Amino acid sequence: MTSVALYDTKPYDQQYFLQAPRYNEISVQFHEFRLTSETAATTGEANAVCVFVNDRLDANCLALLRKKGVRLVALRCAGFNNVDLNAAKSLGLAVARVPAYSPHAVAEHAVALLLALNRKIHRAYNRVREHNFSLNGLAGFDLYGKTVGIIGTGKIGKIAAQIFRGFDCEVLAYDPFPSPEWAARFAVRYTDFDTLLASGDIVSLHLPLTPQTCYLLNAETFAQMKRGAYLVNTSRGELVKTKSLIEQLKSGRLGGVALDVYEEEEHLFFQDHSADVLQDDEFTRLLSFPNVLITAHQAFFTHEALTEIARVTTENVARFNEGEPFVEGSVLVALP
Numbered sequence: 001m002t003s004v005a006l007y008d009t010k011p012y013d014q015q016y017f018l019q020a021p022r023y024n025e026i027s028v029q030f031h032e033f034r035l036t037s038e039t040a041a042t043t044g045e046a047n048a049v050c051v052f053v054n055d056r057l058d059a060n061c062l063a064l065l066r067k068k069g070v071r072l073v074a075l076r077c078a079g080f081n082n083v084d085l086n087a088a089k090s091l092g093l094a095v096a097r098v099p100a101y102s103p104h105a106v107a108e109h110a111v112a113l114l115l116a117l118n119r120k121i122h123r124a125y126n127r128v129r130e131h132n133f134s135l136n137g138l139a140g141f142d143l144y145g146k147t148v149g150i151i152g153t154g155k156i157g158k159i160a161a162q163i164f165r166g167f168d169c170e171v172l173a174y175d176p177f178p179s180p181e182w183a184a185r186f187a188v189r190y191t192d193f194d195t196l197l198a199s200g201d202i203v204s205l206h207l208p209l210t211p212q213t214c215y216l217l218n219a220e221t222f223a224q225m226k227r228g229a230y231l232v233n234t235s236r237g238e239l240v241k242t243k244s245l246i247e248q249l250k251s252g253r254l255g256g257v258a259l260d261v262y263e264e265e266e267h268l269f270f271q272d273h274s275a276d277v278l279q280d281d282e283f284t285r286l287l288s289f290p291n292v293l294i295t296a297h298q299a300f301f302t303h304e305a306l307t308e309i310a311r312v313t314t315e316n317v318a319r320f321n322e323g324e325p326f327v328e329g330s331v332l333v334a335l336p
């Protein structure tokens with residue numbers, strides 16, 4: 001039986017894993033702390049580890065895991081920027097992920113954030129609870145007729161684009177690997193990156209974090225954006241240079257910013273810090289802007305997505321035990 005150690009788990013992870021179809025075929029230890037080189041000694045008898053977005057599997061951590069007898073790293077997420085795949089390959093470790101659990105969950109959250117921010121729903125909610133029925137300062141804009149720039153038209157970006165088309169927005173897209181048939185079907189227009197930045201009333205990021213895309217939005221690229229544009233980032237925090245983002249907000253160049261991810265989220269998100277003095281000055285500065293709305297990496301967090309994450313992950317771990325091929329699209333590094 002494959003024994004798997006799960007890291008950075010919360011009660012909801014445990015609840016969904018317990019209900020997964022092949023859960024009974026594997027032996028599971030749940031850990032609430034994260035997997036890093038400092039905690040790699042905690043795998044016990046496990047020959048597989050299961051990790052999430054903020055576990056850090058660098059070369060050192062992977063070497064320690066290999067020494068302890070681990071052969072499989074199963075990511076219960078789609079992004080894999082936190083695992084050194086080259087090191088895994090040279091150590092003979094297999095790496096699998098959940099390639100698509102619910103692109104709808106993330107795309108719908110991106111649009112929800114934008115709607116809430118633009119129509120100031122979060123502020124109106126607090127006012128009404130205090131019996132303040134004034135509308136001063138709550139004016140938004142119609143999405144109808146606005147130009148939305150979608151950067152990255154993979155699984156999530158495509159659905160986000162389709163939702164914006166439903167509002168009758170003009171949708172521009174940029175992706176080095178475009179999907180022309182899909183674009184024609186939904187009347188989405190591909191363009192180059194610079195034109196998208198210069199034309200978007202709203203720019204929404206749906207591309208992966210890689211060394212090439214890190215700080216895609218920085219002082220220089222922000223300067224190419226329309227004055228008053230809104231930015232939505234539900235992809236990865238490091239796509240945006242936070243220092244420059246704060247400057248753009250202070251100068252009023254950006255009209256609004258909706259974030260589900262943050263450059264330094266590893267130290268904050270998925271934990272209750274409500275009784276702590278936050279030490280991250282850039283994050284607290286972001287919170288101080290009335291035109292910034294932040295959620296703590298919850299775009300994926302739907303019943304459908306959690307069910308699929310648990311199903312695919314337990315399926316991969318069970319298949320590993322049986323020597324069967326992993327679920328289609330999950331393999332990042334095959335076993336040698």
Ligand code: NAD
Binds near residue numbers: 155213
């Ligand atoms: P995907 O692999 O299906 O699509 C990514 C697209 O980005 C691809 O079409 C690729 O060609 C394109 N791309 C790559 N480099 C680019 C560049 N420089 N400029 C423009 N496009 C580029 O991925 P997906 O499933 O759509 O997910 C997108 C991202 O969303 C993931 O990488 C992950 O970081 C993020 N995500 C966030 C959450 C959340 O809860 N907030 C959940 C899932 C995924």
